Amino acid sequence: MKGKLTEVAAQLMKGRRKFLKGAAFSGAAMVAAPAVVKAQGPISFRFQSTWPSKDIFHEFALDYAKKVNDMTGGDLRIEVLPAGAVVPAFGLLDAVSSGTLDGGHGVVVYHYGKQTALALWGSGPGYGMDANMLMAWHKYGGGKELLAKLYASVGANVHSLLYGPMPTQPLGWFKNPITKLEDLRGLKYRTVGISIDVFTAMGSAVNALPGGEIVSAMDRGLLDAAEFNNASSDRVLGFPDVSKVCMLQSYHQNAEQFELLFNKAKYDALPPKLKNIIDAASEAASADMSWKAIDRYSKDYQEMQTNDKVRFFKTPDAILKKQLEVYDEVVAKKSAENPLFKEIIQSQLAFARRTTQWEQDTVVQRRMAFDHYWGPNGVGRKI
Numbered sequence: 194m195k196g197k198l199t200e201v202a203a204q205l206m207k208g209r210r211k212f213l214k215g216a217a218f219s220g221a222a223m224v225a226a227p228a229v230v231k232a233q234g235p236i237s238f239r240f241q242s243t244w245p246s247k248d249i250f251h252e253f254a255l256d257y258a259k260k261v262n263d264m265t266g267g268d269l270r271i272e273v274l275p276a277g278a279v280v281p282a283f284g285l286l287d288a289v290s291s292g293t294l295d296g297g298h299g300v301v302v303y304h305y306g307k308q309t310a311l312a313l314w315g316s317g318p319g320y321g322m323d324a325n326m327l328m329a330w331h332k333y334g335g336g337k338e339l340l341a342k343l344y345a346s347v348g349a350n351v352h353s354l355l356y357g358p359m360p361t362q363p364l365g366w367f368k369n370p371i372t373k374l375e376d377l378r379g380l381k382y383r384t385v386g387i388s389i390d391v392f393t394a395m396g397s398a399v400n401a402l403p404g405g406e407i408v409s410a411m412d413r414g415l416l417d418a419a420e421f422n423n424a425s426s427d428r429v430l431g432f433p434d435v436s437k438v439c440m441l442q443s444y445h446q447n448a449e450q451f452e453l454l455f456n457k458a459k460y461d462a463l464p465p466k467l468k469n470i471i472d473a474a475s476e477a478a479s480a481d482m483s484w485k486a487i488d489r490y491s492k493d494y495q496e497m498q499t500n501d502k503v504r505f506f507k508t509p510d511a512i513l514k515k516q517l518e519v520y521d522e523v524v525a526k527k528s529a530e531n532p533l534f535k536e537i538i539q540s541q542l543a544f545a546r547r548t549t550q551w552e553q554d555t556v557v558q559r560r561m562a563f564d565h566y567w568g569p570n571g572v573g574r575k576i
Contacts, residue, residue, distance in 0.1 A: 236467070238271045238459065243282035243299035245405040246275035249425040249489060250451075253357060253482050254298035257453065260474040260481075269467050273298065282403035289454045290350045296455040301340070301355070302386035302446075303403075307347045309387070309527055310534040313541065314340065314355070316386030317520055319448030320545035324358030326552070327448040327541075328479075331355050334544035339537050346533060352460040354472065356479035357451040360486065364440035364508045365420030366411070366432050371440050371508065374515055383407050383419035388445040390523045391516060404430060411435040420445070423486070424494040433501035442508045444516040451482070 240258065244250035251273070258271040280288040286304045288294040302315035314336070319327050330336045337355075344351055364371065365384075371377065378396030389399045402410060402419075408431040410416045418436075420443070421427055427439070453475055460468065497503040528535035566573035 235265075235267050236269045236463070238269065238295035238455075239274070239279075240271055240296045240298060241274045241276065241279050241285065241288070241294050242297065243276050243285055243303055243403060245430065247429050248404060249429065249486075250298075250404070250422070251275055253451065253478070253485075256481060256485075257298065257356075257474060257478040260478055261471060264470045264474055265467060269463070269470070271296070276403060276405055282405070285454065286349060286351065289456050290348075292350075292456050292458065294456070295459050296453065299452055299454070300449060301353075301452050302449065305386045305389075305401075307349070308343055308533070310343055310531060310537050311340075312386035312388075313534070313537050314452075315449035316388045316391075316446055317448070317524075318444040318517055320542055321549035321553075322448055322541075322545050324360070324448040324450055325483075326545075326548055328355065328358045328450055329548065330541060330544040331450075335540050336537075339533075339540060343533060343537075350457045352455040352457045354453040354455075354475045355450050356453065356475040357482040358479070359446075359449045359451075360423065360490065362422050362443060362446040362449070363420055363427075364443040364445070364512070365418055366427070366436040367418040367438045367440060368436065370438055370504075370506045371512065373509065374512055377512070380417045381415065383410070383416050383421075384445060386446075387520070387523060387527075390527075391445055391519050394519045394523065395515065408432060408435055422446075424490045424497060425486075425492075428493045428497055428501070433497055433503050437501075437503050439497075439503055439505050440508045441505050442513065444513055444520065 240254070242251045242254040244254065254273045258273045261269060261271050276282045279294055282299070283303055283306070285294070285297040285299050286307060289297050300315055302312045304311045305316075314327070314331070322330070327336075331340070332355075340353055340355075344353065365382070367380075369376075374395065377392070380397045382392055382397040382399055383402050384392055384399060385401045389401055392399050397418075400410075400416065402416075404421055404426065407416070407419045407421060411419055411432075412435050419432075421430065421432070427433075432439070455471070460471075463471075494505075498505065524534075524538055528538055565571060
């Protein structure tokens with residue numbers, strides 16, 4: 194009996210040692226697992242912007258990346274390179290689609306050569322909408338789905354996020370003030386998108402160039418005039434060094450926004466949490482960019498007048514009206530040639546008809562308040 198008890202005890206002890214050994218192994222595995230995950234490090238995305246490193250637009254791209262990097266706690270790291278670091282500015286869509294780049298920061302109109310309808314997110318009067326209203330159409334009026342349809346039609350393997358509505362862009366920089374339509378005829382002029390067709394129809398010889406190449410082209414006489422975007426970009430890119438005349442207000446790019454492009458395979462492979470952060474960061478960056486633009490653009494607008502001796506003039510109404518008329522002609526022609534182009538135009542028109550009527554009826558015009566405070570005898574000048 195005693196021998197049997199001893200044998201049973203020995204078996205129990207043996208089983209206990211086996212259990213403890215297994216538990217120790219399991220515990221070791223539990224401790225080691227986080228180390229393996231940590232060793233893999235964060236997910237890294239390499240982006241390129243379509244802007245020179247000194248341009249405020251590249252700064253906006255860096256701002257977006259920082260928001261994503263901070264919000265993910267480092268689980269996703271976006272590195273943003275300036276234009277030309279990997280591919281030329283106009284080559285961004287192909288580079289992201291092929292996976293040469295994981296993503297990029299630019300504008301939809303830069304892909305105009307792939308499909309003319311892509312310019313409808315940036316070139317033109319917006320049918321009375323400003324850039325924020327065009328963004329509303331994109332998000333809530335069917336624009337997002339139409340853009341995805343367009344990218345699919347050209348085989349682009351991308352996930353697109355639009356953000357950052359831009360203020361109205363100037364007519365551009367000229368050697369002399371533009372006082373009449375005839376002044377545009379024969380000018381070697383830089384613009385992009387549908388504006389190429391509009392200014393060509395108005396008599397200019399148009400050349401599409403990315404932002405970083407414009408000033409040097411003007412300096413070498415390859416361009417007589419050019420437009421880019423805003424006071425801060427124009428100033429840092431050197432426009433005041435080659436021209437002292439800037440014409441403000443135009444319908445050729447009245448409503449535009451930035452685009453964040455992601456390689457679709459890379460984006461789809463991300464966990465839902467990171468996708469949500471990417472999307473939320475674009476909306477946060479959209480608001481921040483709008484506020485920063487108001488601050489910085491107004492400062493550089495003032496600096497160019499006081500320090501750079503730039504003269505600013507309002508584009509004559511006759512030229513603005515002609516832009517609208519020519520735009521309608523160009524759009525009618527392209528709609529007849531391109532069913533997707535027509536579908537997008539019809540969607541924009543339907544949204545604009547409702548929303549612009551609401552805005553015109555509801556929002557008080559700010560000109561009266563501006564004149565009251567800042568006109569020649571404005572009360573704000575006396576406070």
